[in-house]
Amino acid sequence: MLNQEEEVDAEVTWEDQQKINSFSKxxxxxxxxxxxxxxxxxxxxxxNDLTEELELADEDDRIKYKIGEAFINISVEQxxxxxxxxxxxxxxELEQLKNAMDHINEQMSQLKVHLYGKFGKAINLEKE
Structure with a gap:
């Protein structure tokens, strides 16, 4: 519940609603x-753990390696x-994901600036 001082008498325009929806997406x-x-x-x-375990294995050993749904026997080196x-x-893949997350974070920050600027504490855009 907002205090009377925290209430903002701002009309939510169609453009504002689109920005709120964009932020949500x-x-x-x-x-x-x-x-x-x-x-x-x-x-x-x-x-990484598997790499450490394989360092302890004999080079003559055959390893069962999973490819798709099947296992094949290959050498430790392979x-x-x-x-x-x-x-x-x-x-x-991790780099691509991190870049995508950073890009989305930038867009969300820009939307936050606009929405908090207009609605102040009357809108909550923070994760809980």
Whole structure:
């Protein structure tokens, strides 16, 4: 509930409503990207752990490596090469996600400036 001093007597125009809707869409998209980023970050940590485990394996050992839904037997060296390639791909994906999140954050900041400027404390654009 707003105090009487915090109330703003501003009319919500169609343009303002469009900005509020845009902010909401961007916020949802940002949350989705954040979840994907955390998932990819976790996957990268798993690959790092796997790399450390493979360093302890004998080079003559055969490793079961999952490709899609199937497992194939490959040498430790081949597994390490595949893991390094997978990590490089993940790093690129993480960079792309981070850039997309930064871009969305910039757009949201611009919308916040406008909306808080017009509506003050009468509008809440912060995550809870």
């Amino acid at each position: 961007l916020n949802t998209k940002y949350s989705d990207l954040e979840i994907t980023f955390e998932s990819k970050q976790q996957e990268k940590e798993y690959l 597994a390490q090469q595949r893991i390094e390639k997978d990590k490089e791909i993940l790093i690129q």
